Amino acid sequence: MATMREVAERAGVSIATVSFVLNGTKPVSPATRARIEAAMAELGYRRNVVARALARRRTNILAMVYPALDHRIGSAAAEFFTSAADAARTLDYHLVLWPVGSDGADLRELVGQGLADGVVLTEVQLHDPRLAILQETSTPFTLIGRTAEPGGLSYVDIDFDATVDLALQHLHDQGHRDIALISGDPRFEDYGPYVRTEAAYLRLAKDPLVVPSANTPASGKAAASRLPDHITAVLVLNEYAALGAASTRTVLPLLMTPETAALSTTPLTYLRTPAAELGRLATQALIQQLQGAPTPTPHLLPATLQERP
Structure with missing residues (x-):
């Protein structure tokens, strides 16, 4: 394996100058940098990542x-x-x-x-x-x-407020008025996305109904089976629960990911998270x-x- 000394000799510079290029500790002219990088390539020199991290006090x-x-x-x-x-x-x-x-x-x-x-x-x-x-x-x-x-x-x-508003407006435009939310796993009551989605839904939905579900298809299926018959559309927060919900109900589910939509035989609309x-x-x-x-x-x-x- 080539050494820094060999790179310095090939490039016609000092070992310190090679070190400056490797560690970014001092400015080096573009021409000198180009000679050093060319010498490294010719000799097959590989940077010592550990040594570089110690010198810079950074690991990158x-x-x-x-x-x-x-x-x-x-x-x-x-x-x-x-x-x-x-x-x-x-x-x-x-x-x-x-x-x-x-x-x-x-x-x-x-x-x-x-x-x-x-x-x-x-x-x-x-x-x-x-x-x-x-x-x-x-x-x-x-x-x-x-x-x-x-x-x-x-x-x-x-932006959970804007996302839930978009979802409800879309379902409203489709003619749905009784829209439920199958929320996230109740074990994670302090989890930000669950709390903020539910809060936005409760604020924006007319006659809201929230049914919690663990993040599994079986739990989603059980949650959907507990929905009253008048519910015609449902927002499903978790993609795994959505698979079970979509297999049970004839309602129109609105999901969070395209993968779930592709796996379901039910016509689905989904929200692509950014x-x-x-x-x-x-x-x-x-x-x-x-x-x-x-x-x-x-x-x-x-x-x-x-x-x-």
């Missing part, structure tokens, strides 16, 4: 914290990961997934090891214990989601923090209405 690694044991990884979560990883790669960072619990029990140890420069926190609760850990350890972070009092925090989230945009914006906001920029303005994005062909 971001961690996306996702409580996989509490929340199943659905299509929206997958889009969070892939879009965040793409955004990080574009800005010379790498993104890793930390599947730690919502209680934050493992988070303190992970951030204390200095493995990641910052954290993208997902599946945010209204009173999230993980925030205190990140703040106490001075770990830069941004949220995909919001706490009950998000002022001063860096976050992106779905997961890819949220993953990208959250990652960019975190990197801006790491580069010393002010806390970015929070973004709230509504879902978009789609219909299965």
Whole structure:
């Protein structure tokens, strides 16, 4: 394996100048940088990532914290990961997934090891214990989601008010007046998306009816079977519960993801969550923090209405 000394000799510069290029610690002229990079390519030199991290006190690694044991990884979560990883790669960072619990029990140890420069926190609760850990350890972070009092925090989230309003208006235009909500798993009563969706529905719907459901097809089927006969349309918050609900009722379900619509034999309309945009914006906001920029303005994005062909 080629060494820094060999790269320096090939490029006709000092070892220190090669180090400046590798670690970004001092400016180097474009011509000199080009000679060093050409020498590295010719010699097959590979950067020592660990040494570079020690020199810069940065790893260029971001961690996306996702409580996989509490929340199943659905299509929206997958889009969070892939879009965040793409955004990080574009800005010379790498993104890793930390599947730690919502209680934050493992988070303190992970951030204390200095493995990641910052954290993208997902599946945010209204009173999230993980925030205190990140703040106490001075770990830069941004949220995909919001706490009950998000002022001063860096976050992106779905605009649940606009999304529910869009859903209800669409069903109203279809002639439906008796519209129920199959809500999320009651075990997660502090989970932001569930609370905000239900609050928006209760505020906007006429004669609202909320039926909770765990995030499984069997639970969705059981929830749909408990709906009164006069209900003609239903909003289903979770994609797994929606599969069961759609197999039971002749009502018109309105869902959150296209994958569920494709798997059902019932004609479905769905709301596409802006997961890819949220993953990208959250990652960019975190990197801006790491580069010393002010806390970015929070973004709230509504879902978009789609219909299965």
